[in-house]
Amino acid sequence: MAVYTDVSFEELESFLAGYDIGAPLTFKGIAEGVENSNYFLQTTKGGFILTLYEKRVKVEDLPFFLGLLEHLSANGIACPLPVRSLEGAQSSRLSGRTAALFTFLNGLSLRKPDGAHCAAAGAALAKLHEAGKGFALKRKNALSYDGWRELVEACLPRADEVEQGLGELIRTAHDEITANWPVGLPQGVIHADLFPDNVLFMNGQVSGLIDFYFACNDAYAYDLAVMLNAWCFEPDVAFNVTKSKSLIAAYCKGRELTKEEREALPILARGAALRFLLTRLYDWLNHDPNALVRPKDPREYSRRLRFHKKVRSSSEYGL
Numbered sequence: 001m002a003v004y005t006d007v008s009f010e011e012l013e014s015f016l017a018g019y020d021i022g023a024p025l026t027f028k029g030i031a032e033g034v035e036n037s038n039y040f041l042q043t044t045k046g047g048f049i050l051t052l053y054e055k056r057v058k059v060e061d062l063p064f065f066l067g068l069l070e071h072l073s074a075n076g077i078a079c080p081l082p083v084r085s086l087e088g089a090q091s092s093r094l095s096g097r098t099a100a101l102f103t104f105l106n107g108l109s110l111r112k113p114d115g116a117h118c119a120a121a122g123a124a125l126a127k128l129h130e131a132g133k134g135f136a137l138k139r140k141n142a143l144s145y146d147g148w149r150e151l152v153e154a155c156l157p158r159a160d161e162v163e164q165g166l167g168e169l170i171r172t173a174h175d176e177i178t179a180n181w182p183v184g185l186p187q188g189v190i191h192a193d194l195f196p197d198n199v200l201f202m203n204g205q206v207s208g209l210i211d212f213y214f215a216c217n218d219a220y221a222y223d224l225a226v227m228l229n230a231w232c233f234e235p236d237v238a239f240n241v242t243k244s245k246s247l248i249a250a251y252c253k254g255r256e257l258t259k260e261e262r263e264a265l266p267i268l269a270r271g272a273a274l275r276f277l278l279t280r281l282y283d284w285l286n287h288d289p290n291a292l293v294r295p296k297d298p299r300e301y302s303r304r305l306r307f308h309k310k311v312r313s314s315s316e317y318g319l
């Protein structure tokens with residue numbers, strides 16, 4: 001579960017005195033998520049999410065993340081809108097952490113998205129990319145090809161404890177991907193972590209996008225490659241080209257891919273698989289066994305990476 005920081009009723013009350021959101025009725029920790037502490041708060045004025053920022057989110061990045069959510073909301077994206085305090089602040093302090101309040105979005109994330117869900121999510125990604133245009137702040141992708149080396153070095157010595165041959169897979173893939181990483185593709189604001197758990201659905205339609213804490217400026221097609229990894233593999237890690245085809249086709253209706261983006265898809269997909277393999281492996285090797293949060297299995301991503309290594313052309317993704 002993801003509640004690292006406890007908030008007492010007294011602390012909550014004094015925090016809420018700084019906002020015009022009514023009196024608290026219900027306040028519950030949310031089990032999902034691994035990065036931050038999240039609470040559901042029901043007040044006399046409606047439902048809210050209270051987030052306390054833990055280790056991975058840098059406080060200096062908050063103006064980008066929170067400003068982006070305001071920009072996207074103003075441009076038609078259903079995403080959490082930061083609720084400003086009476087003084088106009090986007091965030092404040094609570095229980096020794098920086099904290100922010102957000103509007104609550106209805107909808108549920110899907111454990112087993114089907115082809116139609118993949119298409120709806122692909123369309124939502126294109127809409128997000130279009131809506132992000134014009135956002136003034138910039139944030140570099142800290143987990144792009146030039147940020148992987150540190151994780152590779154930290155993980156390599158113990159990688160084979162997790163899976164035989166994993167060290168060799170990471171080393172060769174890292175060398176190959178960084179040497180051939182595409183530059184000059186169309187760029188803008190990307191989500192960079194649009195997994196099924198970050199897309200809410202209601203009646204088969206996307207009702208909201210959440211968890212923008214990896215959002216940054218990078219190649220749009222990289223965001224699509226992240227989604228091919230996260231949405232288009234079955235639980236046994238078989239690639240489902242029908243889902244991929246639906247996701248890409250729906251994306252292209254909202255934003256057409258250039259020839260260069262299409263050609264770059266296989267290497268972007270390898271890079272995206274390596275990125276999630278590395279962060280999962282790092283967390284797996286370094287997690288506190290007493291912590292309640294279970295790290296995600298890195299082997300799901302070593303298997304995806306092995307699949308992408310064999311892909312010879314974008315047509316294998318249904319393009």
Ligand SMILES: Nc1ncnc2c1ncn2[C@@H]1O[C@H](COP(=O)(O)OP(=O)(O)OP(=O)(O)O)[C@@H](O)[C@H]1O
Pocket residue numbers: 002030032033034035036037038049079080081102103104105106197198210211212213
């Ligand atoms: N604005 C919102 N409206 C409704 N539910 C939300 C909202 N924000 C967060 N949630 C709920 O809280 C959970 C955790 O949120 P989030 O994914 O942002 O946390 P995280 O700790 O950053 O997780 P992750 O491991 O995905 O990075 C979500 O799965 C969702 O159930």
Ligand SMILES: N[C@@H](CCO)C(=O)O
Pocket residue numbers: 193195276279280296
């Ligand atoms: N989506 C990431 C978790 C961090 O947001 C993963 O599944 O590895």
